[in-house]
Amino acid sequence: MTPKLIIFDLDGTLVDAVPAVTEAANRVRARKSLADVDPGFVRKVMGNPDDYGGETALLVGPSAGGKERRDALMLFGRNLDVVFTDFARPYPGVEEGLKLLQRQGIKLAIVANRITLFLHQWVEWLGWASYIQCIVGVDMVAHPPPAPNAIEYVLRFLEVSPAEACLVADGGPELSAGIQYGIRTIQATYGYADPLPHLTGITRFEELSGIVFAS
Known part of the structure; x- marks a missing residue:
């Protein structure tokens, strides 16, 4: 799905x-x-x-x-x-990929262990504000990643069930949050952490659409 x-x-x-x-x-x-x-x-x-x-x-x-x-x-x-x-610089293919996902009617959000105000400012600078519908930083939840509270916040705010959601992260706390909450979790192995063999991985951002639309 x-x-x-x-x-x-x-x-x-x-x-x-x-x-x-x-x-x-x-x-x-x-x-x-x-x-x-x-x-x-x-x-x-x-x-x-x-x-x-x-x-x-x-x-x-x-x-x-x-x-x-x-x-x-x-x-x-x-x-x-x-x-x-x-x-800081976007990875290759991110801008085009976000546009494609949005055109397909998929809601997009960001969860990160950074201050929410800074995240909003950076998303504005990157030119992605029109793509991202929800941003949750470390200061918006009582227990940030690896706890799943931020994931739960996004799903409730955007009125999406866990079965209808997917998380993409490179490693560490955010991946753990997605796994704990029980949503489909994909690892961006081009990021900073070692690949986890039990997760589906993408070696570049452009591969995400193929996985998402094939599911």
Whole structure:
């Protein structure tokens, strides 16, 4: 069955944000006189954040306390918003793919562990505001991904049942949220995480329409 709704992660699925995250992290690290973080390490953390203790692993030293980590995350978020439009770029085929899905009457949404206001601003900058009908960030639910609350929020808001929905994400928290909620989950293996053999995967965004319309 062709889904009525597709929920996307942002980083690693629609947009390659590694350069932006690297720049934002290094601005935080510079204030602490820490050496620049390597983009390869950034990619690993973004693909499997739980393995590294989250994005704070990019920002502070291992001995940092809770307050220092929280402050670093707040500063990182502000810096990421500033540098996103200069450093982040959509993956090939995303613009055309979103247009195609919308023309077929499929509702589109974004769930991501970023501040919702920033997500809206970035979607506007990318020129996708007319495609995306719902955006849920980390601050809109009590328990963000890997908990399924954000998925549930989108389905209720857009009045779609779990059987009629599909999630596309590259790895980590968002994939776990989709699996927990029981909706069809597709991995964008071109993103940051290692491929999961038990999930259907796409190696480039253009492959998504073939899977969606063949179902």
